[in-house]
Structures are given as structure tokens and as C-alpha cells.
Amino acid sequence: MPALPLDFSASSDIVARALIGVTLLIDGVGGRIVETEAYDQGDPASHTFGGPTLRNAAMFGPPGRVYVYRSYGIHWCLNLVCREEGHGAGVLIRAIEPTAGIERMQARRGLEDIRLLCSGPGRVGQALAVDAGFNGMRLDRPPFKLLGAEGAEPAEVHVGPRIGISKAADVPWRFGAAGSRFLSRRF
Template sequence: MPHALPLIPADIDFTAAAHEVARRLIGVTLLIDGVGGRIVETEAYDQLDPASHTFGGPTARNAAMFGPPGCAYVYRSYGLHWCVNTVCREAGHGAGVLLRAIEPTHGLDTMRERRGLQDVRLLCAGPGRLAQALGIDARLNGKPLHLPPFALLQIAAAGQPAPQVAAGPRIGISKAADVPWRFGEKGSRFLSRPFDLAAKGPG
């Protein structure tokens, strides 16, 4: 069911460092053709980071990640699943934020049909699941996130507290595995994987 509160365009500065953008995206609503929900888990990557696709410089695959900030970088993971990143920093730098999980709020029937399951907690819990549920593929690579079919929105509710954010190591990488650049909403049921209970975040 769509959120009952009004939505306004999210004011995210994508020229900032990837780990800052990754934290700020928690709680922002992502829609693609009206389907999506609240971002609850992200991971940051930077050109100077050996775990990043851009660490070795530009290639045909990662070219969009060197493009203008605020665009999508879409790629296949292990040749199987599409994943989507938001491009950060200045053009030419090569930084981005992997969207790992959202809390589905809009277009649940469409997401269930695409994923072939009913459990709302599993529709978008993981970057590949998220992309499948939202219909993300190569056609969206390099597209601006502030233009259709994308929409990045904030819930407009007076006095609503900002989400509490946990931080911890990224998932499924062997290089720079201890860098705490995975961020998630504390207590969310929709994460791809729980955070360590000792994970720190702003109060």
C-alpha cells in the first residue's frame, strides 16, 4: 500500500563522498515507474577503494560510474542479477552507492509478480532482488535519478524523526572487507542481512 503521507523530491547532494550519500539515502523513497519503497540498506564504493568496480579505472562496463553524479550505474552481478548504484562525486572520479534493500511501499502486486513470491520481506532484500522487483536492467544505466522513470522522494511529515542508521562492513567482498561502508536502518525487517547489534550509528 502506498504511504499515506505526502512525498516531496529528495534533496540529496550526489557530489558528496559516497559514504556520506550512502548514509543520507537511508529513509529516502525510490520509485521506478511508480514501483518501489523506502531505501533501508546501502553500501558505498569509491575509486580509491580496492573493492570498487572503478578501482582499476574506466572500462566499458563501469563507464556510467565515472559519469555525472546523480545518475544510475546498472550492472550484472556474476552475470546473473542486475544491481543498481547511484553515482557520486564529480564526473570522472568513479564513486557510487549500491542500493542493497528497500522496504516495499508502492506497487506491491507488480513486485510480487516480477519476483514470483508473496512474502513482502523478501521482495527487495538484497541488490539483485531489489533490481528484479523494480524492473531494473541495462536500459536504465546512466539515466538521471531525478527524471522519469526514476523518482527519489522524502516523506513529508512534520516532526518525523530521521531514521536511525547502523553502519558495518560491506557484504560479499574480500578486499577492504573491514571498511564500515554498509549502512542500514536500525530495526528494519527488510534488510538483506541484520547488522551486528554493536553496530554504531547516530542516535
């Protein structure tokens, strides 16, 4: 089976930073990751802060897999599990620069504007057709495909506080490709 272009056993902030520029595809649809956020157990903003539950079980599983959760009862958000098994760490995929399967993403989102297809975690979920069925799936097997940045690394990666959280809102665990027009928000 194909090796992942990234070591997911590293800590979530390291993985979140390294994911910027990496291409993520689900069933051949997706693009280049331009924005991520790191979460970890012991982090009051993380779903794993209170220890293992039914919902967050995937994040306590082995690294290199997927954790999917329902946000505000409306959106599906995609996370990549990292660190050692049992740790409860992961990276939220917040924005992608669309490069593959753009027509399918436009159909799923009901929009044409490329800039609005994947610029936000809920938008990424809808554009890539993520749902609860992906929870716990391995990233090194279909339908997932992860391709190393291979020279497509951004010249600079911005770092800042995470978005939409009420606790530990000052921790600088949001990462983004500098100058990208596909970020969910400016840094």
C-alpha cells in the first residue's frame, strides 16, 4: 500500500504545519491544503479534552486516519488523526485550493465560484462529500489519496490563533499558506 507523504505520529502542530501544500483527494476530488488547525488532548478547545467518548474515538485511534464530526448540526468537518494511538490529537482541514474534480465540487456546493468551494471546514466537507461513514478510515487507502507538496510548498506559512473556539483562543495553532486566495479568513 502507498506510503503517506507525511509522518502522522508527530504532534498535531507539527503535522498541521507540514500539511500546508499537501494535496488531499477523496475519490479523485479535492486539491491543495492551504489552511489547517491543530488540536490535542490537554487542549481545552479540543473534542478530546475530556478523554475518550463515542464521538471522538477515532482521534484516540492510530494516526494517519480520519476523524469526522458534525458541526452545528449542519456540517461535516474533516480531521486527520496524528500522534501515537491513544493520544487524542488531530488536525482540522479548514481550507483547500481546488485542483481536481472541480465540476463535482461545484455541483455538490451548488456554486460556481472556485474561491467559495473549499474555503472553510464545513465547505470542505460538503465539496468532498465527507460524512460520518468516513470516520476512522485510513488515509493510505482509497478513496483517500495524499500527495506530497513536491515543490508546491508555499513560500511562507502564516501562524495565528484558531477560529470559532471559546477556550484557549489565544493558542497559535492555525496555519495557512501565505497569500492564498482560498483561506477561510485572512491572517
